[in-house]
Amino acid sequence: MSASDKPVLEVRDLNVSYSQRDIRSTVVHGVSFSVNAGEVVALVGESGSGKTSTAQAVIGLLAENGRIESGAIVLNGEDISRWSNARLRNIRGAVVSLVPQDPGNSLNPVATIGEQVREILSIHGRISRREADRRVIELLTHVGLSEPELRAKQYPHELSGGMKQRVLIAIAIALRPALIIADEPTSALDVTVQRRILDLIDDLRRQYGTAVLLVTHDLGVAADRSDKIIVLQGGRIQEQGKTADVLAAPQSAYTRKLLSDAPSLAAAKPRAPIEPGRPAALTISNLVQDFNLPSGKTFRAVDDISFTVPRGTTHAVVGESGSGKTTTIRAIAGFQKPTGGQIRIGDFDVGSLNSKDLRQFRRKVQLVYQNPWASLDPRQTVRAIIEEPLLNFEPVAREERDRRVAAIADRVGLPTTLLSRLPHALSGGQRQRVAIARALVLEPEVVVLDEAVSALDVTVQAQILDLLAELQRDLGLTYVFVSHDLAVVRQIADTVSVLHNGRQVDYGTVEQVFSAASSDYTRELIDAIPGAKFPHADISRHAFSAGPLS
């Protein structure tokens, strides 16, 4: 690294607070760190750790009710923490710039890409139209967009998520700032796209010597890409130091916990192999699903997929957005009639069920959704949510219902006191536990988990995965686990299908697929798992074995 003597950014004893009505609560407590030129510093923490607030304070973009209480933010030798907005505006983009989190919402939908990149050039200095156009094309080429002339004339909705993030990076680097703040730049992207975007940021840093403050919740990403790592918890720095040092010998207990919970860093112990001869809980043969497009054509979302899941085991369906994995599991859960092929679960042939049989079938197969914020009715108490499936079938006496709700809540680790609360008073992990309890209260045989841990913080994710493994062991459940995160899959699945553009490109046991993938695409996916630079932090998680036959 070309570290000069004077750091680009130095934050000293920063305190940030937010006001809620009449209360001010401090969310960043005495945070100090520095970023040198050409260095990538990762700010790592879970939601609520104050990492985003810290980053926003640096660029002077705290929310309206936020305030820097004390401390100094020294950018290129000048303390900007007390600057007015008008003064800050002169340095935003020119000296420090931001790559925002969500590429979908961060571009103006009614302006072309070219206009939006040109805007940053014209704000910070007079530049002729022709010169600006030339620079725009140059920048778009630089961030690796194909056909930059065409892209400059397109609108954001015509670009994919990864392309939009490239445009945002082009805007961020347009004026060659000394510091780029990247706030979760790849969280919303597929893993292979994520890798390319991070490579791009890396290349640009090397070329221009720009410093990067990388805000991320993903320790794997931080491990791969940063020189220094700062671990935040509850607005306080738990630990900071050279990335290699922190990962090799974490000093704080919290960092150790984060490391052991991060699926991409923990060395996965292989699960015990499935003994042959287990009866199949779920068999899918040659599943095909077409959708009618408004244009009158049909779109084949799923093309000839087959797999078998033995009872009490976990089958993972892996793929990126648009790969057909959601379509597959919706067909399994009986929300769509397949166009072709057969899905057999127990005695049911899912494709040929009438609406009456379909309801009986629901007792056997339950779906847990990705987003615990959307899958629970905001107006019902936790008790009512968990109880609801019991009301849909033959009447169960009230006391019996209460008993079963309490039992299942206890089983998934929900304290009884939470039963009378509404979902908005629960944390993400608790909500997902409620969703799991609702799925299990009917005692199903197959549980389909649609990215069930993707929206959760890593320690919560680890707890939910532990819970799922425990439930499988005790109740003999069969899981179909949909995920884009191969690191998680390696940890909990027995068999795996890799989908790409609706086709099954790989199928086999996790061992087989991870060690000898048959398709290039699968190998690319495996390579893109972040954290490869540090294959195992020396703390490894205990492995799970398949559940018993019941």
Next chain:
Amino acid sequence: MTTADTFSDLDTGKRSKRAGTSRSLASILLNFPYGLALAWLVIATVLLWTLVPGLFTAYDPLQGVPGGQLKAPSAAHLLGTDSLGRDLFSRIVHGAVHSLSGAIAAVGVGLVVGTGLGLFAGSVRGRVDEIIMRFVDVLLSIPTLLLSLSIIILLGFGTINAAIAVGATAIAGFARLMRSEVVRVRNAEFVEAAFGSGGTFGKVLWRHILPNSLTSVVAYTAVQFGWAILQISTLGFLGYGAPPPTPEWGLLIAEGRNYLATAWWLTAAPGLVVVAVVLSANRISQSIGKTNGRSA
């Protein structure tokens, strides 16, 4: 739970925490929603007028005092008297029951029929939805006054018929709003989850779709209430509402307009009462919309 769970707990806790002890008297006075309190006061007063009009005025609303015609407001007659010597304040107080019950009946018709249509259309979708919503479009395309006048001519004059006529014009608005809410809620994951746990269509509709769709409909109902009072008064003014000598507010305005030059209070007073009630209803509706927005 563990660390991470506690964080998010903190987060939600912060949001829902009410400023308790630290809130000073000054900030209570400063933040008190005076406008909203006034709006509730107006509505409460008018409701009391309908329930116990005798408490507010001793005069008979229908029986005039001979020789006391067109008196200016005074201590004896707060708002003066009309051309037949009847106390205007008494007529306004006693008229509240006609205007209010008319408005409630009208909103009731619009609410029940409109939300029913919207709920059905939004949850069934497909061709039925198309037919219902095109019918609603037709209703929307007819000017409201023209529509209510035609209905009154079909049904005949009278307070109830006027209410039905006004209610019919409100159906379209309720149906559109309800349908859009239902469509929004229907696509929510928790609704699919409810079907996924074996719920029948009717059960899911009743347990999830209806309660989650109603919030903005309730706010809209309050707006419609004010608007219905205005419409009923309009019909009364035009002579299509309650027949004289009923002290209906629109009729009061109409009767007073002949004396605008000499006794302006005869039109101004009932007019201002209508304005106050309509504005209050709007203000209350706004506050309902806001709290719902916050809790959602």
